[in-house]
Amino acid sequence: MIHGIALRYFVEVARTGSLAAASEELHVAVSAISRQITKLEQETGTVLFERLPRGMVLTEAGQLLAEHARRTLLDAQLVLGEISSRHASSGGLVRLACTDGFVHGVLPDVMLIYHQQYPATRFILESGNPEQVCHWVETGEADIGLGFTIASTHEIEIVLHHTLPVCALLRPGHPLASQEVLSLDDLARYPLAILERGNTVRQLLEWSFTAQGKVFTPLLSSGHTSTLHRFAAHTDTIALGSRLAIHGQPECNQLLAKRIDEPLLQQRQLQLMTMKARRLPPAVSQFLQLLQQQLHTALDA
Known part of the structure; x- marks a missing residue:
């Protein structure tokens, strides 16, 4: 029979990728966590983790159990919350x-x-x-x-x-403000402000420029969209993002969201x-x- 404490330890090892990291998070000895993992593997009759030099990775069977365990633990939290809410x-x-x-x-x-x-x-x-x-x-x-x-x-x-779609965000006084639709050539003529790598806007823009044999080097690259928007609101820099991202921001509400004539940027x-x-x-x-x-x-x- 699989017990809740074993599932909790199992899920934490799956999340952190190692017994040591799970031990630190749970404030439980590594040996105790290891015993519970071993018991789970004995009960299921299969290996749940690949033991690698730099940590532990779920096997296919481990992935299945992890999905079940996460929902089981969340359901338990839900029931406890419902009980406590009646008294608080x-x-x-x-x-x-x-x-x-x-x-x-x-x-x-x-x-x-x-x-x-x-x-x-x-x-x-x-x-x-x-x-x-x-x-x-x-x-x-x-x-x-x-x-x-x-x-x-x-x-x-x-x-x-x-x-x-990915839009070009620019101030009302920008030289391109009167155009309804912008091209990649338009974007290439002005400094750009864009999020750092690892996001869809950056990825789609790089693919679009590469497809046309073009490259771009942003004037401003940041992990925070508010920084990009504020910079665009006070300069001729064009920020790349979405009109929804400036929704409710007083300083950026005046930014114009222009459609970009590039199919890849319409697919987000x-x-x-x-x-x-x-x-x-x-x-x-x-x-x-x-x-x-x-x-x-x-x-x-």
């Missing part, structure tokens, strides 16, 4: 993960709306690249993820899917995601519904 005024916890563009406007705005109705609800908001966001949702480290298309995975439930897909087959806590489910509504409103504007 706690409003629950909503853990969010997103790419950087949604940290400064969209998500804080929705959190404020939700807070007005449910002031006891707590929030955790983390940002990262699309792969990180997807991973945090897959492993249960985040309840809701908001980001852009990456390789599909059977562990993710796509709640909302919407085409959100926004995704709102949760862990597949997971029963969401009430606070998470309610927040997700509100977020969907607010996103539909912003995207249709």
